Amino acid sequence: MSLTPKDKAAVKALWAKISKSADAIGSDALSRMLTVYPQTKTYFSHWPDMSPGSAPVKAHGKKVMGGINLAVSKIDDLTNGLLELSEQHAFQLRVDPTNFKILSHCVLVVVSSMFPNDFTPEAHVAFDKFLTAVALALSEKYR
Amino acid sequence: MVEWSDFERATIQDIFSKMEYEVVGPAALSRCLVVYPWTQRYFGNFGNLYNAAAIIANPLVAKHGTTILHGLDRAVKNMDDIKATYAELSVLHSEKLHVDPDNFKLLSDCLTIVVAAKLGKDFTGDVQAAFQKFLAVVVSSLGRQYH
Numbered sequence: 530m531s532l533t534p535k536d537k538a539a540v541k542a543l544w545a546k547i548s549k550s551a552d553a554i555g556s557d558a559l560s561r562m563l564t565v566y567p568q569t570k571t572y573f574s575h576w577p578d579m580s581p582g583s584a585p586v587k588a589h590g591k592k593v594m595g596g597i598n599l600a601v602s603k604i605d606d607l608t609n610g611l612l613e614l615s616e617q618h619a620f621q622l623r624v625d626p627t628n629f630k631i632l633s634h635c636v637l638v639v640v641s642s643m644f645p646n647d648f649t650p651e652a653h654v655a656f657d658k659f660l661t662a663v664a665l666a667l668s669e670k671y672r
Numbered sequence: 673m674v675e676w677s678d679f680e681r682a683t684i685q686d687i688f689s690k691m692e693y694e695v696v697g698p699a700a701l702s703r704c705l706v707v708y709p710w711t712q713r714y715f716g717n718f719g720n721l722y723n724a725a726a727i728i729a730n731p732l733v734a735k736h737g738t739t740i741l742h743g744l745d746r747a748v749k750n751m752d753d754i755k756a757t758y759a760e761l762s763v764l765h766s767e768k769l770h771v772d773p774d775n776f777k778l779l780s781d782c783l784t785i786v787v788a789a790k791l792g793k794d795f796t797g798d799v800q801a802a803f804q805k806f807l808a809v810v811v812s813s814l815g816r817q818y819h
Contacts, residue, residue: 560797561797561800563797564797564798564800564801565797565800565801565804581797634781637785638784638785638788638795638800639788641785641786641788641789642788642789642791642792642793642795643792645789645790645792648785648789649724650702650703650706650707650724650727650728651706651724653703653706653707653785654706654707654724657707
């Protein structure tokens with residue numbers, strides 16, 4: 530299920546509309562993930578505060594969206610474009626790949642709630658495919 | 673037995689009491705058919721599903737989307753025994769419709785996204801958690817009679 534030229538165009542078009550809200554999207558998506566999927570909190574036990582909208586959550590949401598922004602710019606070659614992040618996830622973070630799906634779903638929910646008119650079914654399928662491809666690139670070096 | 677908090681019960685009743693079935697049902701089903709095109713396998717006799725525009729404009733898809741959403745009403749009214757409430761529908765989906773139960777999750781994810789679009793910032797993390805828990809119980813009940 531690789532990204533067609535049409536998918537890439539749709540992702541870039543959607544990103545152009547939503548990227549100024551990237552920090553807010555990241556913070557909301559991460560907060561939501563920790564609330565709706567409490568098992569994900571196990572990765573953040575070192576944070577003093579895991580509550581929605583807290584400083585560590587906001588900072589981390591911003592970081593995650595920075596990664597997505599990078600991925601959009603490297604959409605033609607995610608495997609190489611995300612090499613550093615891929616190594617980080619494989620050797621240091623070791624986040625179980627099921628969680629990529631979970632966070633992606635939360636990002637989609639947030640984008641849908643913030644941009645209901647832009648998040649059409651066509652934009653949704655392209656963006657979902659893109660986030661799946663990003664997850665695949667991030668788990669490239671796991672084993 | 674599924675335990676529901678007061679907040680969860682109130683949230684589910686609230687969402688469905690304000691639900692615009694003829695808008696949300698069609699939107700959720702058509703989104704599912706666009707985002708997960710392999711689900712179209714179950715709708716061979718629905719006519720033109722050739723592209724996203726055709727799917728969204730298709731009156732059979734719209735009608736069926738509304739039907740499916742109303743199917744959730746019984747669970748909303750019987751939250752304390754959704755499993756029994758859907759036993760017959762589960763048999764139907766298994767024996768007659770031959771629907772792979774993994775598809776239930778795909779449709780429920782699309783429904784979540786459509787409801788998020790409708791409710792905007794009112795679709796908080798806690799509301800999402802309650803809604804997804806409800807749908808997870810429905811999905812589990814619908815898959816229960818498969819053998």
